[in-house]
Structure formats: structure tokens, C-alpha cells
Amino acid sequence: MTQDTMNFAGQVAIITGAGGGLGRLYALDLAARGAAVVVNDLGGAVDGSGSSATAAEAVVEEIVAAGGKAIANAADVTDEAAVNAMIAEAVEAFGRVDILINNAGILRDKSFAKMEMSSWNKVVEVHLTGAAICTKAVWNVMKEQGYGRIVMTTSPSGIYGNFGQANYGAAKAGLWGMMNTLGIEGAKNNIHINCIAPSAGTRMTESIMDAGTLKMLAPENITPAVVFLCSDAAPNRKVLVAAAGTYTMAEMVETQGIHLPEADRTPEAIAANWGKISDRTDAVPVNSAMEGVAKLVKAMANA
Template structure:
């Protein structure tokens, strides 16, 4: 059966342009009632206007879909709560949240200001948490929810000049891991999308000759799958230019050192064994690692 969002309500943050707009239009095409959230600021988060969100709503409605605009700044908890109230007043439930809103303040770390750090972390990490918290208990009460965080290769692997952005994008990965555990009993699935797309966020970091292959619409199918009833949970899906893959954090088997051998020199001498990824595993929660280390100690 084809994936459908008939009778579902979807909130997409940062949906006035780029990836968020692509997601919102496709959710509507597949039957969802969509809340098009966009603060309307510039790429660095300054300014603000409802025009972009309203234009997307007009496009949805022109195609026969259902949508409303919202101008909440995801950093402001009161505005986020008001967005959720607006959604419930209009549609009565919330099935899907796509945390897509973002800004950039790129600068090498030694030159970065505290304000540049705070602004980016606030939108990407705290903003994602604000929106998720606002819908979390609603999803628990209805025993259903799908949440997609937007991470980045800057967080997974790192990029020069993006310490603030990368740290925030790694943070939403950690948020996903815990919410996957906490939401499981209430059928709330939480995943991350890591997009590669030509948007105003990436226009000066992607070579011009590559931009034509990186239409945001090729990321959207991955987002819709992660937001569907059929979705798995606790995955990082990387998507772009028609390519789709997953990234996982794997842990090596490692070694056990007897008490008298627990020295920096011993670690240096056996570094090759410690970093040998043969037989590496993916742990599902922090306690899995703790139990592994306890078992090694007991065997030792």
C-alpha cells in the first residue's frame, strides 16, 4: 500500500523555503493537513516576515490541499506553544513534527563570537527540543507520533567553520536517541534526516556545477518515509541527489586492562587493539555500553 497522510496533521518548521517548503508541499499532496511554520528571517536568522509561509499555504491550496501558516520563532517557547494550540484548534490532533528550521552563522571557531554560537545552537538544538516538547504529550495521549529531526554531515563528520552548527546538529542526534527510548511504548518514532541539497543554507558551500543535481525535492521522499506509519525509529538517513544511506555510531569490542596495567602507556601500546572495528556493534542505549564494561571487568 502506498504511503499516505490522509487524515493526518503535520507541522513543518522552517517551511517557507527550500527543504521545508518541499516537505510541506509533498505532505499536502499526500493528503496531510499541514502547518507551514516559518519565522521568515534571513539565512542568519535576522528579520522576520510571514510572507514566505503564506505563499506556501497559497501554493498548497491552489493544488487542492489544506494548510495554515504560522510565524512562530522556534526559539521562543511561548510562540511554539501558541503554534501547537493553533494547530489543535484548527485540526484537533498532531501526528507528525518535522524539525527543519535552521540558520547559519559560519565562522572559524577562534573567531566565533558567543552570540554566533548561541544563536545557531538555539535554533537548531533548543528549537527542535521546544517544538518536540510542545507536541510530545499530545502524541503520547493519542498513542501515535512521528518526529523527524534535521541533522547534518557537519554534525556527523564535521565541516570547517561550522563548530556551532555541527555541535547543534550532533545534539539533535543525541535527542533522537533518548526520545526513541522514551517514546517507544506510545508508538512515537523518532528519526533524523541528514540532507544534502541546494538551498540558501548551502548556496556558498556547494560547487555551482553540483547545485542542479541537489534539488531539495530529492530529500523529501526520505523525510516522508521517516514520518510515515511504516517508519522505523532511531535512524539517521542521509539523502541527496537521489542517493539514500544511513549512518550509525558503532563501538569497537575494545580491551580489558588489569588494575596494575591501567596506565597511559598501556593504552598507547594497545591502541591498535582498542581501535580495531572488527566485530563492532551498535548499542541501543547508554546502559548497553555500561553493562559491556562491567562484564569485561567481571571476566577480567
């Protein structure tokens, strides 16, 4: 099968958390396809402690050695001033920003009963607020140039839940919600925003996966999905799930449900009709909050 090669010549990509793991692979692939890349990495530990610019600089060296263009940046994604300076540096160096991949993240896993609120706050701050800060910093640049591609990194833990990851799951689910709203707001300026939900063997997961699973979940399998979401062909407001060479789309749907007459709107009636309310036959995606309200109003009118 003949396929057109995705080319990013003349485009500029900013990738957070790109000093290793998935981010490094995204940076190498986009650079090989012609993009100038800002390799951002705080250089801290998995739990977010510490910092060093060495990791980002090493990836830049790889890109430059292969004939690509890249600069390193060690901004903390939760530091608004540092992130704004990073965007200004990217525009000064390369003239524009076409792509942002919000990939930076940390883990502080514990069961909810044992989790300190400091661990909750830090994980949400890095994943969710950090992505918001970076996205806000590039927003007007992309708006003014009439083009942008933004990739949020959600997770199966955020979509479906996972024991010991209440903080991480909440942050990852929040990114899905942010994508949905920003995708609506950015569409008129050709800013497409999507989520990648990867399962991969990286530094963040090596302590919770056995060797066989780590090998099967090679991070290289995620890169094609993310590069697609960075391209002109990218959809808008979708969640692309990727693991071990399998790619699927996750979607929130709403059941057809039932409309209860005013006299029957009781907890007992809802319990008695739960089977009908939760019946997924003909369940459909809802594209906005207002569309969801309109669906409910229509059901009332039909009743």
C-alpha cells in the same frame, strides 16, 4: 515493482522552516498525500535576522490551490510561548498533531578562532533548543493519542565535522543525541523519532556550492526520505543520510576493545594497546547508555 502509496489522509503535520527550501518541499508532498499541514516559518534571513510571514503564507497558497489543507504560522522556534500557541492553533484547526518535522535552521559560519560566542549561542539556540521546544510542545499531544512521528534535521557536519561550522556541527550532533533519548522515552506511546541528514542545494548552501554541485544536490531528492520517516513504516532512533538520490544509514558503533588488568590501567598501557582498542573488527552499535555500561561490565567479567 508495485508499492503501496503512503497516504497521510486524516493526519496533521507541523513543519518548521517550511517557507522555502527543503521545508517547503516536505509541506507540498505531505499535503499532496492528504495531510493537513501547519507551515511554520519566521521568514528571516539565512543568519536568523528579520522576520516575515510572507514565505509561509505563499506555501499555504500553493497547497490550497492544489486542493490541500494548510495554515501558516510565523512563530520563532526559540520562543516557547509562540510555539505552544502554534501547537494549540494546530489542534484547534485540525484536531490533532501526528507529525513534527524540525527543519528550521540558520547558518553563522566562521572558523572557531574567529567565531563570536553570540554566533555560537544563536545557532545552537535555533537548531537544538528550537527543536527541543517544538518537540516538547507536541509531546503530550502525541503521547495522549498514542501516535507520533518526529523528524530531527541533523547534518553530515554534525556527524563528521566540517571546517567553519563548530556551532552548527555541535547543534546538529546534539539533535542526534536528543533523538536517541526521546526515541527511548516515546517508544511505549508509538512515538518514533528519527534524524534526516540531508545534503542539498538550498538558500542556506547556495553561497558555498558551485552551480554544478547545486544541480546535483537537488533538494527534491531529500523529500522521499523525510516522508518515509513521517510514515507508519518509520523506524525509531535512526539516522537516514540523503544526497543526490543516494540514501544510507549512519550509525554510531563501539569497538570490542580490550580489558586491562587493574595493575596495567595506565596511560602508557592504553597507548601501547591503541591498535587493539581502536580495531573496528566486530564493532557493534550500542542501543542505550545502560547497554553500553553492561557491555563494559561483561568485558570485565569475561576477563
